[in-house]
């Protein structure tokens with residue numbers, strides 16, 4: 001029997017269908033609410049609003065569960081390659097054998113970016129933030145592949161756009177770093193796997209063979225997987241809304257990159273390191289910063305703490321914390337910011353303010369420390385997040401398109417002036 005919820009307004013009763021997801025999550029379907037009652041719902045920041053049904057990612061914030069297409073994030077981090085997770089998210093199946101080989105080879109074949117794009121790079125000053133360069137260059141791909149402008153094209157056309165994005169984003173990301181450094185650009189080496197190739201384009205010199213450290217490669221593979229999708233977050237919701245107007249996949253992903261840039265979302269990993277460095281430079285008094293974070297008159301927040309949906313722990317933070325220890329140990333790095341991070345974590349976890357509000361370290365608290373240890377500059381951290389999140393954005397866009405969802409267009413409650421004569 002279908003469950004319903006009753007809504008009482010001005011003495012009238014309206015029945016609203018109650019839907020249940022495959023993991024028992026419940027939703028009240030209000031899609032006909034305005035037509036039936038003349039009312040809209042108001043939910044600033046979408047804290048209670050489901051914008052879509054989705055089969056990609058399941059997340060239980062209370063229990064700290066994260067699964068992609070049914071597979072746990074722990075299993076995927078343990079056993080998968082990032083490109084396998086990308087395929088899983090985008091096409092719904094975990095690829096092995098020939099399927100995976102074919103997918104990998106196609107992506108390898110498309111890693112070069114058009115030489116004319118180098119002219120665009122040349123136009124950016126070295127001071128350009130790599131996230132701005134990345135989003136601009138991704139939008140520019142529409143100029144080189146104009147057929148992508150029509151996303152209603154046949155599935156093969158969409159698949160080619162997907163492959164090009166996955167293949168070229170690491171090249172563009174590494175080039176945006178080289179641009180910042182003022183170094184000559186490195187070309188992709190198609191004999192290397194996806195992660196090693198990225199490391200080679202970032203840190204290799206044209207004149208020498210770049211030695212891949214397997215521990216670094218493995219940590220980066222895990223980091224990319226950990227960021228691969230996170231259901232309807234700020235950037236994924238942006239990608240869906242932009243894509244719902246039938247903007248191209250490149251334009252939609254570029255919008256996602258910009259949404260990710262902010263410090264309350266993907267920019268938090270950069271903000272964490274900056275915060276740790278500030279604390280260190282200020283004498284390392286962790287208690288002082290805990291007090292500042294609790295003070296409502298002080299805008300300071302403990303970056304890398306808290307999450308909109310995880311209210312017990314962030315499962316990604318657990319995996320990454322372990323990886324972080326391994327990388328630092330194997331590279332023999334003794335990073336004083338890590339000591340500050342550990343002290344902050346300890347102090348916050350036993351402080352009533354953080355305990356009562358269920359504020360725990362999120363994935364960004366540790367990811368910045370790993371990026372720093374492997375030599376990635378702070379301004380590139382959010383670019384690393386974007387590389388990882390790319391398959392999630394593509395999967396969310398593709399699902400939205402395939403379901404023929406309508407254009408995303410929220411309502412509002414107008415609270416401004418009434419009509420007045422001019």
Ligand code: ACO
Pocket residue numbers: 263264265266268293294300301302303304305306307308309357359362363364
């Ligand atoms: N430091 C201090 N206090 C905090 C923090 C923090 N990092 N995060 C939340 N709070 C407090 C708020 O002041 C609020 O307190 P109140 O109830 O007394 O007013 C309460 O906890 C709830 O916070 P909200 O801002 O309402 O929570 P929301 O779900 O809107 O925000 C967010 C979540 C944006 C992640 C927030 O916790 C934050 O700003 N964290 C720091 C930035 C960060 O690490 N972002 C990365 C998120 S993970 C990701 O995007 C991959």
